[in-house]
Amino acid sequence: MSGGPAGNRLALAAGGALAARAGLAAAAALTARPAGAPWRRSNYAGRPVTLLGGPALALAATTTAALGAAPGTAAAAALVGTVSGVVGGYDDLAGARPEQARDKGLAGHLRALRAGRVSAGAVKVAGIGAAAVAAAVLTRRPGSSGGTALADGVLTTGLVAGTANLLNLLDLRPGRAGKVAAALAAGTLRGPAGALSAGPLGATLAVLPADLGERVMLGDSGANAVGALLGLRLAALPSRPARTALLGGVVALTLASEKVSFTRVIEATPGLRELDRLGRRAP
Incomplete structure (x- = not known):
């Protein structure tokens, strides 16, 4: 692409938005057909939504992230975005089965394994984890050894897998995960690896109105894919202490989610509550 870094990133963001809008149109058409039935859900307010917005977002964000990334990172972006979107979609479908109703969160996956079952969530965790390890190998920094x-490999693996999971944990209210993803993508546009965030930013912003309007949900497919891509962007930061601190924050929030309701904390916190409700329909 031509036009300098700013022009390239604008073009990638526009491309991500156009691809996501096309995906949403396809999702709307499929939702009305019998093939769209497995993706239909009732959201927290009992309104009908489709999870097909997730695959639409995952595909648009992954494609444009790979286009904007450096050669070595492009393969990693394609890998983590695709794998996270696919295994997230599997969890969206298989995880909705009645027998998997209790297999939620780390404790639920471990409980299922102790009972001799492999939950859909455990399959997703394994898939994203393997993709994150492969991404760490693909993006190994020149000159690093021992x-x-x-x-660096541990930090990359943790940031990719951890951010994918954390963004999914936020997808409990309309627009919540999308707002966080858009803010994170916008905040990481600068720097040599910033173009990796541009496509996901455009794609997320394009899907956000449908998410806030309670027509679609990101689901595991959309939230995990965008989260993994943004985790890969964080892993490209030059400062190892900064990456370490970010991973520490991701881990801390993930562990806290096992004990504390993010929704309850947000609702009880002025400022966060208003940001969370911004653009949403009234309950």
Whole structure:
């Protein structure tokens, strides 16, 4: 692409938005057909929504992230976005089965394994984890070796898998995960690897009105894919202490989610409550 870094990132964001809008149109057409029935859900307010917005977002964000990434990182972006979107979609469908109703969160997946069952969520965790490890290998920093290479690999793996999971944990109210993803993508546009965030930013913003309007949900497919891509962008930050701090924050929030309701905390916190409700329909 031509036009300098700013022009390239604008073009990638526009491309992500156009691709996502096309995906939403396809999702709307499929939702009305019998093939769309497995993706239909009732949201927290009992309104009918479709999870097909997730695959639409995952495909648009992954394609444009790979186009904007450096050659070595492009393969990693394509891998983590695709795998996260696919296994997230599997969890969206298989995880809705009655026998998997209790297999939620880390405790639920472990409980299922102890009972001799492999939950859909455990399949998703394994898939995203494997893709994150592969991404760490694909994006190994030049000149790193020994303990330094290992530390960078752990940080990349943790940020990709952890951010994918954390964004999914936020997808409990309309627009919540999308707002966080858009803010994170916008905040990481600068720097040599910033173009990786541009496509996901455009795609997320394009899907956000339908999400806030309670016509679609991102589901595991959309939230995991965008989260993994943004985690890969965070892993490209040059400062190892910054990456370490970010991973620590992701881990802390993930562990907290096992004990504390994010929705309850947000509703009880002025400022966060208003941001969370911004653009949403009245309950």
